Each structure stands twice: as structure tokens, then as C-alpha cells.
Amino acid sequence: MEDWTTIxxxxxxxxxxxxxxxxxxxxxxxxxxxxxxxTNEGAPVYKRxxxxxxxxxxxxxxxxxxxxxxxLKGSRILIEIQSKGYKGSKSAFYRxxxxxxxxxxxxxxxxxxxxxxxxQFDWSHYTITIKGELTKVYVxxxxxxxxxxxxxxxxxxxxxxxxxxxxxxxxxxxxxVCQRVQTDNAGCFIIDASRDNFxxxxxxxxxxxxxGFKPTRSLPKHPWSKGKVERPFDYLEEHFIKGNExxxxxxxxxxxxxxxxxxxxxxxHTTKRKPTEMYLEELPSLASLPDNRFVxxxxxxxxxxxxxxxSFQGNRYSVPHFFATKEVWLKVxxxxxLLIYSSQNKLIAEHxxxxxxxxxxxxxxxxxxxxxxxxxxxxxxxTFLAVFTDLCWYLDKLKVQKRINPHYxxxxxxxxxxxxxxxxxxxxFEVSDSYNIYSYTFVEGYLQKHSKxxxxxxxxxxxxxxxxINSISIKRDLNEYKFPGLQLNSKSEYExxx
Numbered sequence: 001m002e003d004w005t006t007i008x009x010x011x012x013x014x015x016x017x018x019x020x021x022x023x024x025x026x027x028x029x030x031x032x033x034x035x036x037x038x039t040n041e042g043a044p045v046y047k048r049x050x051x052x053x054x055x056x057x058x059x060x061x062x063x064x065x066x067x068x069x070x071x072l073k074g075s076r077i078l079i080e081i082q083s084k085g086y087k088g089s090k091s092a093f094y095r096x097x098x099x100x101x102x103x104x105x106x107x108x109x110x111x112x113x114x115x116x117x118x119x120q121f122d123w124s125h126y127t128i129t130i131k132g133e134l135t136k137v138y139v140x141x142x143x144x145x146x147x148x149x150x151x152x153x154x155x156x157x158x159x160x161x162x163x164x165x166x167x168x169x170x171x172x173x174x175x176x177v178c179q180r181v182q183t184d185n186a187g188c189f190i191i192d193a194s195r196d197n198f199x200x201x202x203x204x205x206x207x208x209x210x211x212g213f214k215p216t217r218s219l220p221k222h223p224w225s226k227g228k229v230e231r232p233f234d235y236l237e238e239h240f241i242k243g244n245e246x247x248x249x250x251x252x253x254x255x256x257x258x259x260x261x262x263x264x265x266x267x268x269h270t271t272k273r274k275p276t277e278m279y280l281e282e283l284p285s286l287a288s289l290p291d292n293r294f295v296x297x298x299x300x301x302x303x304x305x306x307x308x309x310x311s312f313q314g315n316r317y318s319v320p321h322f323f324a325t326k327e328v329w330l331k332v333x334x335x336x337x338l339l340i341y342s343s344q345n346k347l348i349a350e351h352x353x354x355x356x357x358x359x360x361x362x363x364x365x366x367x368x369x370x371x372x373x374x375x376x377x378x379x380x381x382x383t384f385l386a387v388f389t390d391l392c393w394y395l396d397k398l399k400v401q402k403r404i405n406p407h408y409x410x411x412x413x414x415x416x417x418x419x420x421x422x423x424x425x426x427x428x429f430e431v432s433d434s435y436n437i438y439s440y441t442f443v444e445g446y447l448q449k450h451s452k453x454x455x456x457x458x459x460x461x462x463x464x465x466x467x468x469i470n471s472i473s474i475k476r477d478l479n480e481y482k483f484p485g486l487q488l489n490s491k492s493e494y495e496x497x498x
Contacts, residue, residue, distance in 0.1 A: 006026055007022055007026065007034050007037040007038065008037065008038065010022050010025065010026075011038055018031075019031040019034040019035050019038075020034075022034045053088055053092045053096065055086060055087055055088030055092070056086070056088060056092065056093065056096055059081045059084070059086060062080075062081065062084075063077055063081065063096070063097070063100070064100060066080065067097070067100060067101070074093070074094060074097045077097070078090065078093050078094075081093075112145075112146070113145035113146055114146060114285075115146045115147070115281060115282040115284075115285040116146070116176070116178055116179060116282055116285025116286050116287075117145060117146065117178065117179050117180070117285075118144075118145040118146075118178055118179065118180050118181070118182055118216075119142060119143060119144050119145060119174075119178040119180075119181050119182070119213075120142075120143050120145060120181070120182045120183075121140070121141070121142050121143075121167055121170070121181055121182070121183050122140075122141055122183070122184060122233075123138055123139060123140040123141065123158075123163070123166070124138070124139055124141075124233045124236075125137065125138050125139075125158070126138075126139060126237065126241050128241060128244070128245075128246060128252060129244075129245040129246065130245075130246050130247070130248060130249060130251075130252065131246075131247065131248070132245075135156075135249075136156075137154055137155070137156060137249075137252065138154060138155050138156070138157070138158050138162070139152060139153070139154050139233075139236065139256070140152070140153040140154065140155070140163070140166035140167070140170070141233065141236075142166075142167065142170030142171070142174070144174065144178065144275075144279065144282055145178075145182075146278065146282050146285075147271075147275050147278035147279040147281065147282045148268045148270070148271060148275045148278065149174070149264055149275040149276065149278065149279035149282070150260065150263065150264065150275070151169075151170040151173050151174060151260065152236075152256050152257065152259070152260045153165075153166035153169050153170055154166075154252065154253055154256055154334065155334040155335045156249065156334060156335030156336050157332070157334075157335030159332075159335075160188045160203065161331065161332055162332070162334070162335055163186075163188045164188070164203075164204075164207055164294070165331075165333060165334070167181075167207070168207070168211075168293065168294055171211055171289070172289065172293075174279075174283075174286065175283060175286065175289070176283060176285075176286020176287055176288065176289065177211050177212055177213050177286055177287040177288075177289065178213055178286060178287075179213060179214060179287075180213055180214040180215070180216045181208075181213050181214075181215060181216070182216050182217070182218060183215065183216075183217055183218070184217065184218055185217055185218070187201070188201060188203075188204060189201055189204050189215065189217065190204075190217060193217075200215060206294070207294050210290060210294040211289070211290060211294070212287055212290075213287075235263070236259075239259075240255075240256070240259045249334075249336060253334070263275075264276045264279070292345045293345065300312075300329070300330040300331075301327055301328070301329060301330070302327070302328055302330055303325070303326070303327050303328075304319055304323050304324050304325060304326055304327075304328055305324070305325070306324055306325060306403055306404065307324075307400050307401055307402070307403040308320070308321045308323070308324050308366060308367065308400070308403065309360065309362075309400065309401075310328060310330065310340065312330055312338060313353070313357075314357035314358060315353075315354050315356075315357060315358065315359045315360070315361060316359070316360045316361070316436075317338060317340070317349070317351045317361050317362075318349065318351075318360075318361065318362040318363055318366045318367075318400070319340055319348055319349045319366060320348055320349065320365075320366045321366060321367055323342065323348060326342075326343070327343055328340050328341060328342060328343070328348070329341040329342075329343075329345070332353070336352065336353055337350060337351070337352055337353060338350070338351045338352075338353050349363070349366065351363075358434070358435075358436045359436070360397055360400065360401070360436065362396065362397075362400055367400070376407060377399070377406065377407060377410075380407060380410045380411060380414065381395055381410070383414055384410060384413070384414060384417075387417060387422060388422075388425070388426065388429075391426075391429060393433075394429050394432075394433070394438065395410070397433070397438045398410065398438040398439075401437075401438045401439070402438065402439060408440070409438075409439055409440040410440075412440035412444070413440050413443055416440075416443065416444060416447065420447050420451055421451065424447060424450070424451035425443075425447070427446075427450070427451075428442075428443045428446040428447055428450075428451075429443070431446055432446070
């Protein structure tokens with residue numbers, strides 16, 4: 001390389017110098033080498049002559065055909081050529097196969113969709129910091145193919161319900177439905193992704209039918225068919241996820257939506273326009289939304305108890321008292337919230353899911369104007385709180401769990417307070433809370449086993465009353481025990497009669 005540069009430099013500055021003289025000045029190279037250096041515009045590059053392994057030479061066409069047309073794996077091709085007489089090494093075969101695979105350039109033709117024609121949906125997981133702790137979240141992206149307007153949704157889970165909720169929320173936020181939605185081959189969309197036995201997930205088809213869009217998928221190993229939605233995940237990670245910490249999951253979701261608005265307001269590098277502007281053009285082409293949200297037949301159904309609570313994953317959550325003893329739908333939102341819907345698919349209650357088990361989570365507005373608000377409950381509560389001022393929570397849970405007769409249980413508990421020590425009573429209330437049982441019988445049973453009844457000293461007896469008692473004769477005549485028509489004259493006769 002250096003000699004080539006030197007030769008051309010000498011010739012340029014000394015046009016009359018001969019090739020032999022240049023060769024002598026450089027170090028005795030031949031004049032033909034100097035001539036070739038002046039003739040060739042590019043620097044000389046050493047190229048090794050490739051020699052095909054003689055054992056592989058007779059199988060070259062077969063290997064290329066099995067690799068390119070049949071798309072078989074190298075391990076299978078190796079077995080096949082060994083059965084046909086290949087005696088070479090595995091390393092020689094895989095070196096040759098690697099060269100063939102690198103020479104196969106996969107190309108594709110980009111295409112643009114019309115307004116309202118297509119949307120793409122995908123998701124990716126990230127590890128973020130919430131209050132100093134690493135937390136795994138899933139970010140879902142829904143992108144309109146024409147305008148590049150995108151919607152970000154997130155969840156703490158990747159269940160089928162979470163995926164459907166993110167897709168549904170995205171469709172609702174865009175304000176309309178595209179003709180088709182492009183997805184990958186995840187199990188929540190497709191049961192069998194093979195070409196011969198391809199089958200959509202029936203539950204996903206129900207969602208498609210509810211909103212009226214056609215499901216389409218990207219073939220396996222064809223990421224470019226939905227590259228519009230996949231590429232933005234790198235941008236999301238570099239410009240939002242990295243280096244940020246969040247106070248809570250709600251804080252993460254709020255800031256994610258702010259980032260979404262910022263991205264939609266920037267000029268897109270392909271369309272050279274802002275997605276927000278093109279979205280306004282695409283919106284009239286979107287189909288109208290249905291009146292109600294989608295409710296999957298596999299979502300959980302619960303019957304509300306008489307105390308206005310529903311059970312879910314070891315805890316109990318309140319609903320408005322109008323729905324007592326009725327059936328409701330339960331749906332987990334974003335992996336951290338419990339949404340409760342009526343049989344008419346209307347949202348009636350929302351609770352934050354608890355990680356711990358055995359808890360009761362109530363909202364006072366669910367019991368407003370209920371019948372248990374009336375009666376002498378207030379008077380009994382004041383008596384109880386006069387001794388246990390910090391146990392309002394126990395009264396609330398007793399009131400909810402024993403909706404029909406809370407007054408009875410509280411009355412009996414107040415009666416127990418007359419005979420047991422306050423410390424033992426308090427311990428009984430704490431244990432009942434750990435077992436999620438709030439009743440008079442539980443408190444009484446605990447006290448009988450783990451505490452002693454306060455001994456009440458007997459009242460002194462007046463000596464005059466005692467003398468009067470001693471002067472009374474307690475002997476009776478046997479005739480007082482006679483039966484009709486029978487008279488007993490002695491004790492012996494009584495014994496005979498017996």
C-alpha cells in the first residue's frame with residue numbers, strides 16, 4: 001500500500017521520470033510493478049484463491065438447493081450428504097455453509113398503506129426503577145400505518161387479558177378502527193402459526209369481531225412486515241426508559257403518555273410530516289367504535305355476597321350495595337388494578353390489587369345510604385371506642401362482614417369487655433384480623449383459650465339473712481310426693497312403690 005502511494009506520488013511530481021528509475025529509488029522493485037501501480041486506480045489488495053473442499057465439491061448444488069429452496073437447517077443437510085457419501089469434516093461443511101448464508105441477502109420492498117387501512121400492534125418489556133426497586137413492565141405500542149400516530153400502553157403483566165386490554169385501550173384512544181391490525185404470531189393471537197395448520201385464537205377473533213377489523217399477521221422471521229411498530233421501541237428505550245426513575249407505576253404511566261405526545265408532535269423521518277397532522281387526515285377514514293367495551297367470555301364472573309364483597313386472589317373487595325347477591329365481571333387492568341363490571345358491562349368499582357392475602361378492601365361510598373347506616377350502631381360504637389379508641393378499623397370490618405346483624409355481634413363483644421382484660425381483648429381483635437374473621441363467636445373462643453375471666457368477688461351476706469335461712473325447715477312429708485289415689489304412710493312404702 002505504501003509503495004503504491006509512493007510510486008504515484010513520484011510520477012505525479014516528476015512526469016519525465018522512468019518506471020525503472022522509480023523502481024530503483026523505492027528499493028529495487030521491477031519496472032512492471034511500477035507500471036501496474038500507475039495503471040491501477042485502486043491500491044493492490046491480496047486475494048486468496050478460494051479452493052472448494054474436494055469432498056464438498058460434488059455436493060455443492062445439492063447443499064444450495066436444500067438451503068435456499070427447502071430452507072432446511074445445516075444439521076439436517078449434513079446428515080443427508082453424509083448418507084450420500086460425504087467423508088469430510090463437520091467444520092469444513094459449516095464453513096462452506098456460513099459463506100452461503102452470508103451471501104444470501106434478504107431484501108424486501110417497502111409499501112405505504114392508505115388512510116385507515118392498517119394498524120400495527122406489538123410490545124416489549126423493560127426493567128425500570130420505581131422507588132429504588134427494579135420493576136419489570138411491558139410497554140405496548142399501537143401505530144397507525146398511514147399517519148405513524150402511535151399509542152403507548154403499559155402493564156405489569158403479559159397475560160392474554162393484559163394484551164387485549166392494551167390493544168382495546170389503544171383503539172379507543174385513536175377514536176376509530178382500522179380495516180386490519182397487523183400482529184406477530186404470539187399465542188394470544190394465533191394457536192398454530194404453521195403454514196399448513198394455521199389457526200387464529202378464537203378469543204382474539206371475538207375481539208376482532210366486536211370492533212370490526214380484520215386480523216393479519218407477520219410470517220415467522222419476517223420482522224420487516226411490521227417494522228413500523230418495532231423500530232420505535234429502540235427510540236423509546238434510548239429516549240425515555242434509560243436513566244429515568246419513577247415514584248410509582250402511576251407516575252411511569254403518566255410520563256409515558258407525555259412522551260407519547262412528544263413523539264407524535266415531531267416530524268417523522270419517512271413522511272417528513274408530524275404524525276399529529278397526518279392523524280387528523282386519517283381519522284375520518286377510521287370506522288366508528290362500538291357502544292360498549294369488549295368482555296371476553298373467559299373473564300372471571302363472581303357473585304357478590306350479602307355484605308357487598310367479591311373475592312379475588314385471596315382478598316375481598318367491596319362493590320356498591322345495589323349489586324349485593326348479583327353477578328359481576330372481574331377484570332385485571334395493567335396487572336395492578338381490579339375492575340369490576342356489572343352484568344350490563346358498566347364499570348361499577350375499581351380497586352388497587354393487594355399483594356398480601358386475606359385482606360378486606362372497602363370504599364365507604366359503596367355503603368352510603370345503606371340500611372346498616374341506621375339503628376343503634378352509633379351508640380354501640382361509641383361505647384366500644386370509649387375503651388378502644390384506635391380500633392375504628394375493627395368496627396368497619398365487623399360492620400361489613402356481618403352486614404345482617406352487626407349490632408348483635410358488637411353488643412356481645414361489649415358484654416365480653418366486662419369480664420376480660422382490655423389487653424386480652426385487644427389481642428383477640430388483632431388475631432381475628434389476621435384470620436379475616438370478625439364475629440363475637442371468634443373473639444369469645446379466643447378469649448376462652450388464651451385468657452382468664454376476671455374474678456368478681458362475691459357480695460357479703462347479711463348475718464340476719466343467714467340466720468333466717470338456717471331457721472327454715474327443709475324437711476318435707478312424703479305425702480307431698482303422692483300420686484292421685486295413693487297414700488304413703490312411711491318411707492318403706494315409698495321404697496316399695498319405687
